[in-house]
Amino acid sequence: MGRLRFLTAGESHGPALAATLEGVPAGLPLTAEQIALDLARRQRGYGRGARSTSIEQDRAEILGGVRHGVTIGSPILLLIRNRDWENWTRVMQVEPLTDEQAAELAGLVEAGDKRAAPITRLRAGHADLAGASKYGFDDVRNILERASARETAARVAAGAVARALLARLDIDVWSHTVEVGGVATDVARATRTREEAEASPLRCLDADAETRMVARIDEARDAGDTVGGVFEVVARGVPTGLGSHVHWDRRLDGALAGAVTSIPIVKGVEFGLGFAQTRLFGSAVQDVIQRRDAEGAWLRGTNNAGGLEGGISNGQPIVIRGAVKPISTLPRPLPSADLITGEPVAKAHYERSDISVVPATGVVAEAMVCLTLADFVLDKFGGDSLVELLDNATRYRARAAGRNLARPAAPSSGVRAGGSGSGAAPAESE
Ligand SMILES: Cc1cc2nc3c(=O)[nH]c(=O)nc-3n(C[C@H](O)[C@H](O)[C@H](O)COP(=O)(O)O)c2cc1C
Numbered sequence: 001m002g003r004l005r006f007l008t009a010g011e012s013h014g015p016a017l018a019a020t021l022e023g024v025p026a027g028l029p030l031t032a033e034q035i036a037l038d039l040a041r042r043q044r045g046y047g048r049g050a051r052s053t054s055i056e057q058d059r060a061e062i063l064g065g066v067r068h069g070v071t072i073g074s075p076i077l078l079l080i081r082n083r084d085w086e087n088w089t090r091v092m093q094v095e096p097l098t099d100e101q102a103a104e105l106a107g108l109v110e111a112g113d114k115r116a117a118p119i120t121r122l123r124a125g126h127a128d129l130a131g132a133s134k135y136g137f138d139d140v141r142n143i144l145e146r147a148s149a150r151e152t153a154a155r156v157a158a159g160a161v162a163r164a165l166l167a168r169l170d171i172d173v174w175s176h177t178v179e180v181g182g183v184a185t186d187v188a189r190a191t192r193t194r195e196e197a198e199a200s201p202l203r204c205l206d207a208d209a210e211t212r213m214v215a216r217i218d219e220a221r222d223a224g225d226t227v228g229g230v231f232e233v234v235a236r237g238v239p240t241g242l243g244s245h246v247h248w249d250r251r252l253d254g255a256l257a258g259a260v261t262s263i264p265i266v267k268g269v270e271f272g273l274g275f276a277q278t279r280l281f282g283s284a285v286q287d288v289i290q291r292r293d294a295e296g297a298w299l300r301g302t303n304n305a306g307g308l309e310g311g312i313s314n315g316q317p318i319v320i321r322g323a324v325k326p327i328s329t330l331p332r333p334l335p336s337a338d339l340i341t342g343e344p345v346a347k348a349h350y351e352r353s354d355i356s357v358v359p360a361t362g363v364v365a366e367a368m369v370c371l372t373l374a375d376f377v378l379d380k381f382g383g384d385s386l387v388e389l390l391d392n393a394t395r396y397r398a399r400a401a402g403r404n405l406a407r408p409a410a411p412s413s414g415v416r417a418g419g420s421g422s423g424a425a426p427a428e429s430e
Contacts, residue, residue: 003378006158006371010080012148013088019078019154021161023378024065026073027386028165035060035078035160042156042363046201047180047217047227047356057083060157073384078157082150091115092145119144120339121349125328128349132339140339140349149264149357152364159367162374168386169377169393171237173370175362177204178321181216181227185209203359217356224332226355228324231362233260233369238307239397240298240315242376251311252376259368260322265361268323272306287316296401313376320369324361329353 003023010017039058058080065076085092090105097105108116118139122128131143163173176197178185190205197205204210213229220227243252257269277285290299298315307318329350336348354360381396383389 002375003382004162004371004375006155008151008154008158010082010151010154011092011145012082012150013084013092013145014082015085015092015094016082017080017151017154019060019158021065021076021078021158023375024071024073024076024161024165025378025383025386025389026071028071028161028168029069030062030066030071030076030161030164031069032060032062034164035062035157038156038160038163038363038367039080039153041198042153042360045203045357045359046214047221047354047358048360049352049354058153058157060160071386076158076161078154078161080153080157088115091141119349120341121345121347122336122339123329123348124334124336125325129339138340144351147264149364152263152367155263155371156364156367159364159370162367162370165374165386166370166377168390169237169239171235171373171377173233173235173366173373175203175231175233175359175366177202177210177213177358177362178230178232180213180229180356180358181220183209183212183216184230203362220326221331221355224330226327226330226353228265228326229356229358231322231324231358231365233318233320233322233362233365235307235318235320235369235373238313238315238318238373239380239393240313240400241396242313242373242380243308243311245310245312252313252372253308253311255372255376256308256318256320256369259372260320260365263322263361263364263368265324265327265357266322266365267325270306270321271308272319273304274306274321277304318369318373320365322361322365324358327354327357331355 004021005023006019006021008017008019036059039060043058060078060080063077063079065071065074090101090108093101105116119128119141120138122132122140127143127147128140131147132138132140135142137143166173174194180202185204185206186209189208192200192205192207197203200207200210202210202213204213216227243255244250248254253271260266260269273280273285285304287300287302287304290301292298300316303316303319305314305316306320307313307316331350331353333347333350336345337343338345377393378389381389381392383392
């Protein structure tokens, strides 16, 4: 990330999660209520466990970067307190343990309190083994507390700020569930409105498919198992010209793919037609450029490229799908091995878990897409204040609708910009 940077901190059962977001221009109206909307959306979805649906009701406090409801250009500090922390104060204590506190903890372990005991029965599909090996821990809790997807709540809070910025440029980002446990939406039947889908159990546009997806989740739950699926994020109103073909790390598609696959559980990403285009002829794949309309928009009959060509946004909606693997922690745990002894154990460690998180992962992906687009918007248009950013973006959009951007306008003095005349600049009216 360049112009807009963010970091998160905090453990799953620690006192709080935090996000610091740097680079947001001054003058953006921002309230905790706006952020709360996205945090609530991340917690919903059929198939989620008790923690997200009843224990935590996330709310971010804005502790820096905002004055009287408006950003002031300084880093924005967001804090989400973990309500479950009160049950973990000794186990997750930040300060060193006194002798009495250490004895209290040992007593809890002796009494069979699973929270207090070191975790050594490794869980496949988690960072447990690789993380404990890498950092040299003999208690996997030191790894799972941060590897837990609870961290994504902080990303969603930061993403809500980026969403507020994008909204000022009429850029809208939304996700929906397109597949769960092998049951896919049927495009012809995906007729729910966005509001209807948003209120549905899986945030799905196809009511019929959703019923079958819910049945698959129930089937998995009954079998002590879990299921994955696919979400789709669509970004509308993205201007042509974000990102660049000129260098690998300036490509918007690469940045978006990296951002979405950085979400724990996302195992693949595709744009537009994605992998399906590899099985078609080129003539069936390319989005034929038809013409430019009266408003200056370029028209095409299809959007198989998913709004990106050459690593640059092309003015079409950006469409990204993410593959969500089945949840790793199984209610009926798989056999595993012990970190300390190296010997097999009948059951891996179990910690309260979800059965399916496709809609929630879609919301996290929206946040990552918002943060990435906001970064590229700021890179393209600059501006320390919202007024400056909007001014730059409005002038760019007006020029983009009317003419070839690369050619400078003719100087008013009448002196030809091209010198000898071969590269004469176009007149304003061209
Ligand atoms: C919103 C969300 C909720 C998740 N909930 C769980 C969960 O309850 N149990 C679990 O085992 N994994 C859950 N995961 C996924 C794990 O965090 C992830 O699989 C694990 O950290 C390993 O990372 P990897 O899948 O990227 O290899 C969740 C992921 C997301 C995005």
